[in-house]
Amino acid sequence: MQQILFVITNFRHGGTNKSLENLLTLLDTKKYEIDVFAMEHYGPYITMLPNCTILRKDIWLHGLIAQYNDTSGYTKLLSLILKILRKLTSLFNYNFTDYFYKKRANRIVKNKTYDTVIAFSEGVPTAFVKHFYHQNKLAWIHCDYASYNDYPDERAIYESYKFIVCVSEYTKVSFCKVIPSACAKVHAIHNIVNVKAVHDASKENQNETYSKNGTFNIL
16 A cells, blocks of 8 residues: 655645545545655545544644744743754755754654655645655646746755656746746646536535625625
8 A cells, every 4th residue: 555645835725735635535545555744734624524534743844844933832832942942054055944854854754654744735845845755756836937936046956856746838938938847747737626526515515605695705
């Protein structure tokens, strides 16, 4: 049985987590054993993802990447300390985040033997999974990468991946324009849609009112 680890940012609502939910729904559990790790351990999808094991919270990693206002109690103090450390070490041109990511990655896989590790979205999961020692690593791109300019040059990050998946031909072209050196290992795979779930939902009784003052509302 193949063991696969998916790494996501958090369990919040959003297209990426919905895409993961659909994918996990249709995977053959007799062939694949799936773990999911969220770098920020909160959000409704913690109870919504099927056919997988949710790995426990890493409070240190959560503290580092979470917005300070999104933390509380001990985690808030830890978050403050880690962010101060990152700021101070940057003054000496030391990459505290890379060091920290590598330590936490090794801890997650300490007692695991994964065949594949997947960073299921761009941004922090992709930067984090770079530090896993596994040769078979996949990065998943869900956005128009050419417009995704909030992060520094990520060529070195994507060089560590065996495959890069884009959710359409358009996003593949967009990614290749920015990082042409990685284009040979980029593949376009559309998001999976659970057609049966859509059909079943369409048959459910709806009690909501969709019109007000004679105007039909679309949500």
